[in-house]
Amino acid sequence: MLNVILTFGSFSLVSFAHYFYCYFVSMNFTFVDFLTLFGALGFFIYGMKVMSEGIQRTAGSKLRDILSSMTKNRYLGVFTGFLITCLVQSSSATTVMVVSFANAGLLSLVESIGVIMGANIGTTITAWLIAFFGFKVKISAFALPIIAIGFPLMFAKKSTLRSLSEVLIGFALLFLGLDALKSSVPDLNQNPEVLEFLNGFTGYGILTTILFVAVGTVVTIVVQSSSAAMALTLTLLFNQVITFEIAAAMVLGENIGTTITANLAAIIANVHAKRAARAHLIFNVVGVIWLILIFPWFLDFIAYLWGPAQDFLAQIISDIGNSEAELKLSLFHSVFNVINTLIMIGFIPLIARIVTKVVPSKGGEDEEYHLEYISNATMINTEGSILEAKKEVVKFGAMVAKMTSFVPELLVETDKKKFKKKVERIEKYEQITDNIESEIGVYLAKVSEGELNERSSLQIRAMLSIANDLETIGDINNSMGKVLQRKMESKIYFIPKQRENLLEMFKLLNVALDIMQKNLSNGLQGKFLVEAEEAEKAINKFRNQLKEDHLKSIEKGKYKFDSGMIYTDLFAAIESIGDRIISISEAACGKIS
Numbered sequence: 095m096l097n098v099i100l101t102f103g104s105f106s107l108v109s110f111a112h113y114f115y116c117y118f119v120s121m122n123f124t125f126v127d128f129l130t131l132f133g134a135l136g137f138f139i140y141g142m143k144v145m146s147e148g149i150q151r152t153a154g155s156k157l158r159d160i161l162s163s164m165t166k167n168r169y170l171g172v173f174t175g176f177l178i179t180c181l182v183q184s185s186s187a188t189t190v191m192v193v194s195f196a197n198a199g200l201l202s203l204v205e206s207i208g209v210i211m212g213a214n215i216g217t218t219i220t221a222w223l224i225a226f227f228g229f230k231v232k233i234s235a236f237a238l239p240i241i242a243i244g245f246p247l248m249f250a251k252k253s254t255l256r257s258l259s260e261v262l263i264g265f266a267l268l269f270l271g272l273d274a275l276k277s278s279v280p281d282l283n284q285n286p287e288v289l290e291f292l293n294g295f296t297g298y299g300i301l302t303t304i305l306f307v308a309v310g311t312v313v314t315i316v317v318q319s320s321s322a323a324m325a326l327t328l329t330l331l332f333n334q335v336i337t338f339e340i341a342a343a344m345v346l347g348e349n350i351g352t353t354i355t356a357n358l359a360a361i362i363a364n365v366h367a368k369r370a371a372r373a374h375l376i377f378n379v380v381g382v383i384w385l386i387l388i389f390p391w392f393l394d395f396i397a398y399l400w401g402p403a404q405d406f407l408a409q410i411i412s413d414i415g416n417s418e419a420e421l422k423l424s425l426f427h428s429v430f431n432v433i434n435t436l437i438m439i440g441f442i443p444l445i446a447r448i449v450t451k452v453v454p455s456k457g458g459e460d461e462e463y464h465l466e467y468i469s470n471a472t473m474i475n476t477e478g479s480i481l482e483a484k485k486e487v488v489k490f491g492a493m494v495a496k497m498t499s500f501v502p503e504l505l506v507e508t509d510k511k512k513f514k515k516k517v518e519r520i521e522k523y524e525q526i527t528d529n530i531e532s533e534i535g536v537y538l539a540k541v542s543e544g545e546l547n548e549r550s551s552l553q554i555r556a557m558l559s560i561a562n563d564l565e566t567i568g569d570i571n572n573s574m575g576k577v578l579q580r581k582m583e584s585k586i587y588f589i590p591k592q593r594e595n596l597l598e599m600f601k602l603l604n605v606a607l608d609i610m611q612k613n614l615s616n617g618l619q620g621k622f623l624v625e626a627e628e629a630e631k632a633i634n635k636f637r638n639q640l641k642e643d644h645l646k647s648i649e650k651g652k653y654k655f656d657s658g659m660i661y662t663d664l665f666a667a668i669e670s671i672g673d674r675i676i677s678i679s680e681a682a683c684g685k686i687s
Contacts, residue, residue, distance in 0.1 A: 138271030145264025175212025310347020320352035527568030
């Protein structure tokens with residue numbers, strides 16, 4: 095086996111050198127020809143992008159309704175992913191929508207993985223469309239008339255008609271690009287050297303398959319589109335540059351390549367995007383591995399299926415003709431993704447556990463701050479973005495409540511080292527609150543650039559107000575921490591009654607914080623405003639009582655003046671936090687100035 099691998103590697107280096115000579119010298123394939131080929135590929139990708147974005151704008155709200163209502167279990171999730179990808183003709187667009195809804199808490203990770211699996215099946219429809227229309231029907235001849243129909247719609251008043259114009263123009267550009275791609279591939283009838291080069295790799299069994307899986311992966315990463323890579327593979331097969339076996343192996347590589355581009359994009363994204371990307375990678379890589387192991391037998395199975403499939407297709411188009419190989423490759427692509435999904439669907443919970451462990455949340459005990467629910471990469475529509483921002487605000491509220499619980503610990507801590515660490519932890523959280531408010535503000539400002547209805551505008555104003563109040567609570571907590579630090583350093587002591595009163599006031603504050611979090615967690619619907627007002631009144635009443643008792647204690651000389659000043663500052667600061675908490679609950683109920 096080792097000898098075979100070494101021979102294959104040695105042969106590869108010599109053959110590639112020979113290939114470049116044959117391809118670029120003997121075939122007179124100039125730099126301009128290369129740019130023409132690459133430009134044709136870009137033409138195709140741009141057409142696909144325009145068409146996909148137009149479809150999403152035309153039916154965006156309906157697609158979101160489908161996602162939110164048809165993903166109750168993994169099986170419905172697979173069907174939903176398939177359906178949406180068929181509609182938008184982009185598995186990447188489907189994945190972005192999935193991540194957006196997962197961030198907003200409307201889809202669980204298990205449901206998200208199911209939708210992504212369905213998207214893998216849905217993206218095979220692109221290959222069928224290209225094989226049917228791109229090589230059999232001269233649809234490029236109809237491209238300019240289609241653009242002529244779509245162009246006037248660009249100036250329509252209705253946004254739906256403008257989006258429809260993008261769909262039509264994108265569709266025309268896509269097939270014009272495909273036609274240019276076919277013309278850009280060199281004619282091999284006069285240059286058999288390339289076929290000789292490729293034939294040199296066909297006698298090494300599984301190593302041959304692995305090589306062209308790698309080629310398909312690299313091509314997909316380079317062009318950043320599995321649909322474009324599939325179009326290129328079909329074009330090479332149509333022009334007989336590659337054999338069916340090589341094309342099938344390249345298709346497997348394209349399945350991996352599309353997940354690598356998603357993982358690269360997820361490097362700067364949030365935890366949910368990373369988990370979805372890792373799940374996609376695991377699903378596709380495992381599928382490719384098992385198919386490589388049975389590759390020859392699977393090709394025999396496709397040949398067996400091709401007989402009845404050919405009869406069925408003949409009923410749709412009278413003469414398959416030169417498109418037979420391309421349609422057969424589309425069949426291979428679809429059958430593989432369907433079977434892989436049927437095999438892997440039972441392992442979705444396991445995949446979810448694996449990616450959750452591989453990509454842990456940065457929240458909780460991890461005090462390094464990262465936005466978890468929102469990121470620029472997933473902002474695809476105003477509605478979805480607002481849902482994501484709400485989730486981040488809820489997390490912000492929970493973090494500030496946790497920070498507030500650190501302050502009363504300083505009242506009872508006597509160990510100087512532990513005291514110092516707790517003060518430093520409060521300072522660190524204060525810096526985090528500053529970052530969160532800033533990033534949520536920037537994000538919501540970008541959302542506001544889109545078209546907003548009155549309800550969405552009110553929600554954004556509420557979240558900006560809430561984020562500001564939460565950041566202010568963080569500042570107040572930090573100030574109390576510094577006051578208590580000066581108290582310890584100056585060796586100023588509270589009498590037991592002062593400490594007990596402050597701890598009791600913090601208990602009332604915790605009640606208000608719990609109600610605040612209930613209001614935030616309720617989708618900013620604020621059903622607990624009356625409870626919040628009662629909690630705020632209790633804090634004010636206790637503050638007034640402490641203030642009155644404090645003045646009497648000063649007169650009677652029960653404690654020193656410097657101790658009394660710190661005591662006053664602290665219960666005033668706690669009452670100030672109570673004011674911010676009721677402001678947050680009111681904003682969550684829609685009561686903002």
